[in-house]
Amino acid sequence: MRAPHRADRSWGTYPQDVPAPNDIDWDGVRLHVVTGKGGTGKTTVAASLAIALATGGKRVLVLEVEGRQGLAQLFDVPPLPYAERRVAIAPDGGEVFANAVDPQEALLEYLEMFYNLRRAGTALRKMGAIDFATTIAPGVRDVLLTGKAKEAVRRKVDGVLAYDAVVMDAPPTGRIARFLNVNSEVAGLARSGPIRTQADAVMDVIGSPLTAVHIVTLLEEMPVQECADGVADLVEAGLPVGGIIVNQVRRPLLNADSQTAALAGTWDRDTICADLIRAGVLTPSGTLVGSSDIPADHLIDSLLLEAREHAERLALEQRERATLRSLSRPIYELPYLSDGVDVGSLYEFAEELRGQGMA
Amino acid sequence: MNAANEVAPRSPAFNVDRLLDDRSIRIIVCCGSGGVGKTTTAAAMALRAAERGRKVVVLTIDPARRLAQSMGLTELDNEPRLVLGTTGDGTLSAMMLDMKRTFDDFVEANAEPERAATILANPFYQSLSSSFAGTQEYMAMEKLGQLRAFADSTGAWDLIVVDTPPSRSALDFLDAPRRLGSFLDGRFIRLLAAPAKAGGRAYLKLLSAGFGVFTSILGKLLGGQVLSDVQAFVGSVDTLFGGFRERADETFAMLQADDTAFVVIATPERDALREAAYFVERLETESMPLAGLVLNRVASTDIPELDATTSIASAHRLDAESDGRTSALLRIHAERASALDRQRRLAERFTSAHRKVAVSTVPAMAADVIDLDSLRAVGAALSAHGHSTKGG
Numbered sequence: 001m002r003a004p005h006r007a008d009r010s011w012g013t014y015p016q017d018v019p020a021p022n023d024i025d026w027d028g029v030r031l032h033v034v035t036g037k038g039g040t041g042k043t044t045v046a047a048s049l050a051i052a053l054a055t056g057g058k059r060v061l062v063l064e065v066e067g068r069q070g071l072a073q074l075f076d077v078p079p080l081p082y083a084e085r086r087v088a089i090a091p092d093g094g095e096v097f098a099n100a101v102d103p104q105e106a107l108l109e110y111l112e113m114f115y116n117l118r119r120a121g122t123a124l125r126k127m128g129a130i131d132f133a134t135t136i137a138p139g140v141r142d143v144l145l146t147g148k149a150k151e152a153v154r155r156k157v158d159g160v161l162a163y164d165a166v167v168m169d170a171p172p173t174g175r176i177a178r179f180l181n182v183n184s185e186v187a188g189l190a191r192s193g194p195i196r197t198q199a200d201a202v203m204d205v206i207g208s209p210l211t212a213v214h215i216v217t218l219l220e221e222m223p224v225q226e227c228a229d230g231v232a233d234l235v236e237a238g239l240p241v242g243g244i245i246v247n248q249v250r251r252p253l254l255n256a257d258s259q260t261a262a263l264a265g266t267w268d269r270d271t272i273c274a275d276l277i278r279a280g281v282l283t284p285s286g287t288l289v290g291s292s293d294i295p296a297d298h299l300i301d302s303l304l305l306e307a308r309e310h311a312e313r314l315a316l317e318q319r320e321r322a323t324l325r326s327l328s329r330p331i332y333e334l335p336y337l338s339d340g341v342d343v344g345s346l347y348e349f350a351e352e353l354r355g356q357g358m359a
Numbered sequence: 360m361n362a363a364n365e366v367a368p369r370s371p372a373f374n375v376d377r378l379l380d381d382r383s384i385r386i387i388v389c390c391g392s393g394g395v396g397k398t399t400t401a402a403a404m405a406l407r408a409a410e411r412g413r414k415v416v417v418l419t420i421d422p423a424r425r426l427a428q429s430m431g432l433t434e435l436d437n438e439p440r441l442v443l444g445t446t447g448d449g450t451l452s453a454m455m456l457d458m459k460r461t462f463d464d465f466v467e468a469n470a471e472p473e474r475a476a477t478i479l480a481n482p483f484y485q486s487l488s489s490s491f492a493g494t495q496e497y498m499a500m501e502k503l504g505q506l507r508a509f510a511d512s513t514g515a516w517d518l519i520v521v522d523t524p525p526s527r528s529a530l531d532f533l534d535a536p537r538r539l540g541s542f543l544d545g546r547f548i549r550l551l552a553a554p555a556k557a558g559g560r561a562y563l564k565l566l567s568a569g570f571g572v573f574t575s576i577l578g579k580l581l582g583g584q585v586l587s588d589v590q591a592f593v594g595s596v597d598t599l600f601g602g603f604r605e606r607a608d609e610t611f612a613m614l615q616a617d618d619t620a621f622v623v624i625a626t627p628e629r630d631a632l633r634e635a636a637y638f639v640e641r642l643e644t645e646s647m648p649l650a651g652l653v654l655n656r657v658a659s660t661d662i663p664e665l666d667a668t669t670s671i672a673s674a675h676r677l678d679a680e681s682d683g684r685t686s687a688l689l690r691i692h693a694e695r696a697s698a699l700d701r702q703r704r705l706a707e708r709f710t711s712a713h714r715k716v717a718v719s720t721v722p723a724m725a726a727d728v729i730d731l732d733s734l735r736a737v738g739a740a741l742s743a744h745g746h747s748t749k750g751g
Contacts, residue, residue, distance in 0.1 A: 261684075271684075294662065303691075
């Protein structure tokens with residue numbers, strides 16, 4: 001069911017020239033990769049999307065790959081081990097699991113799998129060999145990380161898929177295409193052997209319709225530019241571009257007419273003054289109620305200046321939004337929360353994403 | 360009325376102009392977590408210092424396109440360019456760091472042409488110089504060292520302002536170069552490189568079969584070519600770099616010198632302030648001099664007497680009867696006033712734990728920096744706090 005309230009949400013506008021998404025825009029996608037410029041709220045969006053996808057009795061795994069324990073902080077749980085732990089219950093019986101993937105642990109897992117070398121792992125680690133292997137070529141590290149995502153997507157328990165969806169809190173937009181395009185990354189590296197085989201298997205999932213790479217942005221110059229660059233990079237690498245999530249969208253407090261008037265400085269001061277007296281902000285003698293040393297003129301000047309600055313910010317946001325629309329991807333918006341993000345906000349955001357058809 | 364007094368009322372004022380005018384300060388390092396306006400702050404401070412008479416070079420890392428253009432930087436050529444249009448006796452040069460170019464230049468400057476060509480063509484070198492975690496930090500430090508040496512020998516600049524690479528953690532800037540240095544100088548990489556050197560063979564033999572087994576596994580895992588690339592690389596650069604770790608240690612020591620000042624930059628948000636706190640504590644541990652904290656994007660209002668609650672209640676009262684414009688004015692003000700309240704609470708946590716840290720605040724600007732004038736305005740805002748409270 002399409003969310004009926006999309007058009008009249010109070011804090012944002014859905015771009016009308018983008019084709020309206022289906023009931024659920026990413027039907028069939030099982031690996032959701034979430035990227036974005038640093039500071040845009042990738043981890044928050046990944047966590048919220050996981051809850052959204054789990055809603056209604058699904059099992060969803062969210063993977064952290066940069067070792068920052070951002071998910072643990074968000075879900076308010078102790079630091080995550082290299083293991084799949086349940087971190088949240090979604091509405092209507094869903095479950096969200098999380099895992100902080102560590103490339104060194106993943107490599108040891110490999111060595112065990114292919115060479116039965118688990119016990120030698122400690123010695124190798126001491127020697128600096130594990131560190132070496134996971135650092136030596138960024139490609140190897142990335143194959144190990146994306147390999148875990150691929151494995152979780154494919155994993156079956158008693159013939160049933162272990163997870164309905166996997167969400168990855170991925171590296172920032174600047175590195176995303178290279179991170180995901182493991183095939184070409186290891187091309188010059190390993191021409192045969194398990195890493196090569198693994199890279200091919202990873203590409204079977206990541207380069208397919210099973211995957212969507214979503215980009216998180218803010219309505220600011222740099223994040224939007226990076227978002228546009230990221231889409232171009234992904235397209236060039238032949239990777240499946242998903243949606244754009246605009247985070248921290250602030251409610252516009254001026255309509256188009258008022259915005260123009262605020263910028264042009266054509267508001268009628270007498271009307272404002274009369275309104276302020278009627279509203280009980282100004283005394284009939286023209287001073288701020290409770291602060292008789294603040295005259296009406298100063299109050300009105302200041303309010304008009306604040307309105308003009310608000311109008312300028314809106315204009316800037318409108319330009320950035322236009323750039324995002326030109327990318328022709330479905331756009332979702334999440335509101336700015338003035339008190340910061342906590343576990344409760346994740347559920348609120350999950351509901352928003354569902355309402356807008358992302359999950 | 361000044362926003363600084365509102366957000367961090369009890370902190371000492373960070374007198375930015377006094378720092379910029381202090382001729383004994385030769386390097387100002389701007390650090391903070393990603394997305395807090397580090398680059399803009401660095402550029403604005405550099406411009407202000409130049410217009411106050413200093414010969415300044417600013418090293419920016421990944422600036423926004425329009426910010427770069429505002430300083431006349433149109434291409435990433437890794438060389439300082441004189442910024443035209445500044446006023447006064449000083450000069451401003453600006454550059455953007457190109458980490459691969461810096462690395463390449465370094466190799467070319469320090470090895471004879473044939474050997475340099477071999478290194479530059481090495482696949483391991485190519486991935487190291489373009490995509491290694493820590494390379495950007497390492498090269499920013501390398502470039503800083505170069506600029507400093509050039510400034511000392513030619514007198515071209517008397518102040519270097521450095522922006523730091525964007526990362527989640529501000530501490531990366533201090534730690535990444537040494538981490539990379541240790542890795543490249545590490546035991547394992549030396550063992551691998553050993554066969555390339557005559558003296559290494561005997562040592563390697565002594566290491567027993569364990570090592571051989573692992574290199575063979577590694578060879579199978581990664582492809583044998585990788586190991587030989589690394590061996591060739593380490594063998595050819597070993598003498599060249601005089602030890603990566605040593606070099607990282609040297610630049611680290613440069614940051615501990617008396618003529619270096621750190622400016623920590625944050626926004627009044629929880630995460631940015633937490634990072635700033637980590638960094639301030641770390642600077643103390645490392646005996647690195649902190650000049651002050653710059654808080655960017657601070658909410659400001661000329662009418663703090665009208666609080667958020669009154670404002671929103673009055674807007675409600677008007678909604679029923681007016682065309683909504685005056686009520687919109689009140690709502691806009693209420694949003695600001697409550698942002699200011701929230702920022703004050705957040706800043707309080709930082710300032711109460713770090714009472715001695717001087718603070719300067721820069722109000723949220725409605726528009727981006729697009730030219731020298733808007734950059735000048737940022738610099739003026741940076742300095743306004745120190746001035747307004749200097750007498751008091």
